Amino acid sequence: MNNRKVRVRFAPSPTGGLHLGGVRTVLFNYLFAKHHKGEFVLRIEDTDQTRYVPGAEEYINECLRWCGLEPDESPEKGGPYEPYRQSERKALYRQYAEQLVAAGHAYYAFDTPEELDAFREKYKSPENPSPQYDHRTRSKMRNSLNMTDAELKALLDAQTPHVIRIKMPENETLVFNDMIRGEVSFNTGLVDDKVLLKADGMPTYHLAVVVDDYLMKITHAFRGEEWLPSAPVHILLWKYLGWESEMPEWAHLPLILKPDGNGKLSKRDGDRLGFPVYAMNWKDPKTQELTKGFRELGFLPEAFINMLVMLGWNDGTEQEIFSMEELIEKFSMDRVHKSGAKFDFEKAKWFNHQYIHHKDNQSLATLLQPMLAEKDVHADLGFIATVAGLVKERLYVLSEFWDHSFFFFQRPSTHDTGAVAPKWNADKEKFFTTWLPKLDKLPKQPSAADLEASFKELATEMGIKVGELQLPFRIMLTGGKFGPPVFDIAATLGVTETQKRIAIGVDVYKKAVEAASQS
RNA sequence: GCCGCGUUGGUCAAGGGGUUAAGACGCCUCCCUUUCACGGAGGAAUCACGGGUUCGAUUCCCGUACGUGGUACCA
Numbered sequence: 001m002n003n004r005k006v007r008v009r010f011a012p013s014p015t016g017g018l019h020l021g022g023v024r025t026v027l028f029n030y031l032f033a034k035h036h037k038g039e040f041v042l043r044i045e046d047t048d049q050t051r052y053v054p055g056a057e058e059y060i061n062e063c064l065r066w067c068g069l070e071p072d073e074s075p076e077k078g079g080p081y082e083p084y085r086q087s088e089r090k091a092l093y094r095q096y097a098e099q100l101v102a103a104g105h106a107y108y109a110f111d112t113p114e115e116l117d118a119f120r121e122k123y124k125s126p127e128n129p130s131p132q133y134d135h136r137t138r139s140k141m142r143n144s145l146n147m148t149d150a151e152l153k154a155l156l157d158a159q160t161p162h163v164i165r166i167k168m169p170e171n172e173t174l175v176f177n178d179m180i181r182g183e184v185s186f187n188t189g190l191v192d193d194k195v196l197l198k199a200d201g202m203p204t205y206h207l208a209v210v211v212d213d214y215l216m217k218i219t220h221a222f223r224g225e226e227w228l229p230s231a232p233v234h235i236l237l238w239k240y241l242g243w244e245s246e247m248p249e250w251a252h253l254p255l256i257l258k259p260d261g262n263g264k265l266s267k268r269d270g271d272r273l274g275f276p277v278y279a280m281n282w283k284d285p286k287t288q289e290l291t292k293g294f295r296e297l298g299f300l301p302e303a304f305i306n307m308l309v310m311l312g313w314n315d316g317t318e319q320e321i322f323s324m325e326e327l328i329e330k331f332s333m334d335r336v337h338k339s340g341a342k343f344d345f346e347k348a349k350w351f352n353h354q355y356i357h358h359k360d361n362q363s364l365a366t367l368l369q370p371m372l373a374e375k376d377v378h379a380d381l382g383f384i385a386t387v388a389g390l391v392k393e394r395l396y397v398l399s400e401f402w403d404h405s406f407f408f409f410q411r412p413s414t415h416d417t418g419a420v421a422p423k424w425n426a427d428k429e430k431f432f433t434t435w436l437p438k439l440d441k442l443p444k445q446p447s448a449a450d451l452e453a454s455f456k457e458l459a460t461e462m463g464i465k466v467g468e469l470q471l472p473f474r475i476m477l478t479g480g481k482f483g484p485p486v487f488d489i490a491a492t493l494g495v496t497e498t499q500k501r502i503a504i505g506v507d508v509y510k511k512a513v514e515a516a517s518q519s
Numbered sequence: 520g521c522c523g524c525g526u527u528g529g530u531c532a533a534g535g536g537g538u539u540a541a542g543a544c545g546c547c548u549c550c551c552u553u554u555c556a557c558g559g560a561g562g563a564a565u566c567a568c569g570g571g572u573u574c575g576a577u578u579c580c581c582g583u584a585c586g587u588g589g590u591a592c593c594a
Contacts, residue, residue, distance in 0.1 A: 011594090012594085013593075013594045015593085015594075045594065047593090047594085048592095048593055048594070050593085051593060051594080109592090111592095113591095113592070116591085116592085120591095125520085126520070127520050127521085128520055128521070129520060129521090129590090130520085130521085130590050130591095131590095132521090132590065161592095163592050165592095178524095181524070181525090184523075184524080185523090186522075186523070187522080190521070190522050190523095190590090191522080191589095191590085192590070192591095194591090195591080195592045196592095197592085198592040199592055200592080202592085204591095204592070204593085204594085205593075205594050224588090225523095225524070225525090225587085225588060226587095226588055226589070226594090227588095227589090227594090228523060228524065228588070228589080229522070229523055229524090229588070229589040229590075230589075230590095231523095232523095252524085254524095254525085255587070255588075257586090257587075259530075261586080262586085262587090263586095263587075263588095264587080264588080310531065310532090310543090311531075312531095314531085314532065314533075316533070316534095317533085317542090318533080318541075318542045318543080319542095320531095320542085320543060320544095337525095337532085338524075338525060338526095339524085339525045339526065339586095339587090340524095340525075340586090340587065340588090341530085341531065341532090342530060342531080343530090343531095344529095344530045344531065344544070344545085346530080346544060346545055347530070347531060347543080347544045347545080348544095349544095350543085350544055350545090351544095357557080391556090393556060393557045393558095394555070394556045394557080404555090404556095419554090465553085466553080467553035468553080469553095470553060470554085471553070471554065474554060475554090478554090480554085481554045481555070482554060482555050482556090483554070483555070483556095484554095484555085484556080485552090485554090486554085
């Protein structure tokens with residue numbers, strides 16, 4: 001549209017945790033900005049004082065940090081267009097609303113909330129369940145369109161609470177271009193006279209976005225599809241305020257939907273279906289209710305981002321795993337889908353699995369150590385890294401680490417003897433008691449291969465099939481039929497610990513066999 | 520109700536007037552592995568419906584259905 005430097009913004013209202021859709025909106029903004037070597041600004045839209053939730057803004061900052069989607073300008077960072085919090089810009093908006101009134105594009109309305117309720121109640125019908133304040137009804141209401149200058153002046157002088165509403169044209173076709181949807185058109189007569197300035201002097205979203213996008217020189221406005229129906233209001237505002245030549249290009253992003261149909265994905269769906277919807281844990285300061293997040297579940301931010309970007313975008317090839325650098329290079333709005341995508345937690349986990357699998361052991365250990373500490377397990381980073389290397393290929397989320405690795409950090413408290421006890425015999429017992437002292441003759445810190453060679457050598461010597469011995473051995477070490485290759489476990493545990501577990505194990509099997517024969 | 524937007528396997532999706540309609544997740548079978556996983560090889564499964572336009576429509580147009588969003592002094 002023009003060759004201004006690209007500037008985009010993410011403009012959340014601080015009312016709670018950030019959900020998937022919100023993060024994806026950030027992501028697309030961010031990628032677009034970086035792709036075009038532009039700037040990404042975070043603006044806090046806290047114009048509704050009744051919905052303001054303390055801590056929500058900090059949560060958003062933290063969330064963007066975790067995702068690696070940090071803004072170039074924000075309330076926290078500052079920037080050339082400060083302030084970035086709309087509540088702190090309150091004084092700015094009134095003049096623009098007044099300017100619109102003066103030009104005949106807006107008007108004062110004195111209807112109280114009770115009067116509006118009564119109005120809706122009165123005109124409600126099966127054919128029209130939600131009557132609008134629009135060109136058909138505004139003549140019946142208490143507004144400056146229906147009073148003399150003297151009456152208006154009297155009300156204003158008396159400081160009568162009032163709002164300013166846009167006066168939507170009766171019957172104009174408004175056509176605009178959406179970067180994703182192409183040409184979109186509305187009849188202005190079907191859109192209601194939205195409030196621009198509230199009785200408390202705060203702007204509504206409609207006025208605030210337009211004014212701030214103009215003042216902050218935003219070139220591209222991306223937001224969720226739920227804003228599409230109010231786009232005509234915003235576009236008219238750009239025109240009426242005389243800024244049309246600087247109007248940003250629009251793109252309305254497709255929604256992220258519930259996996260089981262019927263609607264936008266919501267916080268409730270996560271609770272219901274058992275997966276997170278928020279990026280990070282969020283605790284409502286009022287109710288203390290905790291909503292779980294992807295971060296705490298054990299998602300890697302890069303996987304979270306990759307999973308999100310594929311919900312509604314692809315580069316046209318078969319590639320599915322992208323680094324942030326690749327995304328910045330390849331992202332383009334015209335490959336964003338028009339239709340909403342149902343969220344699939346299984347696929348989300350698969351992405352995380354891929355990333356965990358390919359992440360280096362040291363980095364994983366750093367992430368895992370605090371999680372172990374919470375279980376009062378304190379191990380050094382090197383050991384955790386070794387274990388991580390052994391089990392990472394079977395982790396879908398980091399929080400599963402313990403279930404796959406506890407036996408590295410503590411002896412199994414129970415043994416799943418059911419699979420082995422029936423086949424346990426004196427020969428097998430003898431094998432293990434014979435092998436036990438042989439372990440001391442091995443090199444100092446035997447490798448898995450050393451252990452395996454020694455194990456097999458003895459088995460062959462004693463004429464027992466190696467396969468018959470491996471499962472009992474595994475269960476001695478881990479307590480069950482799971483875990484990485486046995487000799488890797490033994491090597492990681494070390495000779496001394498391995499010997500102890502064998503000794504315990506032999507005993508356990510003996511008892512299990514006795515118990516079975518008695519009953 | 521009205522208005523907007525959408526509709527390729529169960530899900531994410533490529534494609535686009537003539538194709539055996541990619542690929543991924545999930546599911547199933549087999550191989551590897553005497554655990555599980557990873558890896559590998561296969562398999563089942565899709566163009567919402569009805570009219571046009573056309574020699575030919577999954578692809579273009581129009582309807583219908585369905586889905587979804589909006590219809591607040593919330594964003």
